[in-house]
Amino acid sequence: MSQPLLRVENLRTHLFLKRGVVKAVDGVNLHVDAGETLGLVGESGSGKSMTSLSILRLLPRQSGRIVEGHIWVDGVDLASLSEEEMARDWRGRRVSMVSQDPMTSLNPVFTVGDQVGAPFRYHGLAHGARAVREAAVKVLRRVRIPSPEKRLDDYPHQFSGGMRQRVVAAMAIACAPRLLIADEPTSNLDVTIQVQMIALFRELQRDSGLGIILITHDLGVAASICQRVAVMYAGRIVEVGDVRTIYRSPAHPYTQALLNAIPHLGQRRRRLHAIAGQPPSLIDPPVGCRFAARCSRRTAQCDAEYPPEVELASGHKVACWRPGPEAA
Structure with a gap:
């Protein structure tokens, strides 16, 4: 097994x-x-x-x-x-994580391209601005962001709540976690x-x-x-x-x-x-x-x-x- x-x-x-x-x-x-x-x-x-x-x-x-x-x-x-x-x-x-609130997970002063490209830069999976940009486009396309090459330079406030959550998901799967x-x-x-x-x-x-x-x-x-x-x-x-x-x-x-x-x-x-x-x-x-204090089946053994x-x-x-x- x-x-x-x-x-x-x-x-x-x-x-x-x-x-x-x-x-x-x-x-x-x-x-x-x-x-x-x-x-x-x-x-x-x-x-x-x-x-x-x-x-x-x-x-x-x-x-x-x-x-x-x-x-x-x-x-x-x-x-x-x-x-x-x-x-x-x-x-x-x-090991990666999609956090609870996309409103606070994304930095409002950085573009979506900067933030999605960050995992590739940090872990050395893409080298140079062009390679990072291409990798970011690819992962945004994977989470179904329309026209990702045009949205890289947009800021989080220009995305809907659902699209922001997809961007967060893209950052989480960028490095192909297990x-x-x-x-x-x-x-x-x-x-x-x-x-x-x-x-x-x-x-x-x-x-x-x-x-x-x-x-x-x-x-x-x-x-x-x-x-x-x-x-x-x-x-x-x-x-x-x-x-x-x-x-x-x-x-x-x-x-x-x-x-x-x-x-x-x-x-x-x-x-x-x-x-x-x-x-x-x-x-x-x-x-x-x-759970004993809230349970209808409670017995003395449950408390002990x-x-x-x-x-x-x-x-x-x-x-x-x-x-x-x-x-x-």
């Missing part, structure tokens, strides 16, 4: 603040195969973006630190590399542009065998593009499995609650379902299950000890003392 493109083992990332140590990522295990899209879903503050920043080693310089764990990409442990090695050989070169992390890439786009972005990711993956981690709140988007889904809560992954299993037979009460909160076309509800309560503080998380991860079926794993189909 071939090894996965990405394998994260027992990753723990802490933020050392004046008010305490925030255990933002607390023992995460996941993997992504080449050509696969893994959806990472959960509420805001669950640790999704911090997990992705840990993989790229882009933590806050003063407070963020990986305190334990391994991040294997193509057999190399990124957690053991120096900052120089990460910047030169990995970040943006083999792994792409897409952090809420469709959150600020209308439905039509969302469909186009999903189609773009599928095309890139089909052409190059790109592995993708899709971070999203939108379970509909995850269902349409991902092969597997990992559900994250309070710094830990509570359930993971293939898309069909997670959506048809969720076993963790939190996963069930997330799916119950989705409005369904053709169903009339008097009110939307909401998950009662709030996530726990990650400065002083409970010793037991972190964190549940071990069990495999219910091939590839379907859940961390719960009472997993099952009953609603939360």
Whole structure:
């Protein structure tokens, strides 16, 4: 059996603040195969973006630190590399990221050509102004920017929101990375542009065998593009499995609650379902299950000890003392 493109083992990332140590990522295990899209879903503050920043080693310089764990990409442990090695050989070169907001991802005072050409210049993949310009045109054409040779000298404000997101995607794939992390890439786009972005990711993956981690709140988007889904809560992954299993037979009460909160076309509800309560503080998380305070299946065992991860079926794993189909 071939090894996965990405394998994260027992990753723990802490933020050392004046008010305490925030255990933002607390023992995460996941993997992504080449050509696969893994959806990472959960509420805001669950640790999704911090997990992705840990993989790229882009933590806050003063407070963020990986305190334990391994991040294997193509057999190399990124957690053991120096900052120089990460910047030169990995970040943006083999592992890249499409950030959440294209409005803030692009510098308003530089042309699109300057910004798309930057990865080629930095990693030495094109030499000379003409070669960089040709490479930028080629990658912009790949993400379906119309007449890219004419748009190189335009500034970000001259592009629509959807076109700006495509420019960000072009910068991310410029160096033909092996792994792409897409952090809420469709959150600020209308439905039509969302469909186009999903189609773009599928095309890139089909052409190059790109592995993708899709971070999203939108379970509909995850269902349409991902092969597997990992559900994250309070710094830990509570359930993971293939898309069909997670959506048809969720076993963790939190996963069930997330799916119950989705409005369904053709169903009339008097009110939307909401998950009662709030996530726990990650400065002083409970010793037991972190979802226990919001769960209808709560027992004394849930409060006393964190549940071990069990495999219910091939590839379907859940961390719960009472997993099952009953609603939360």
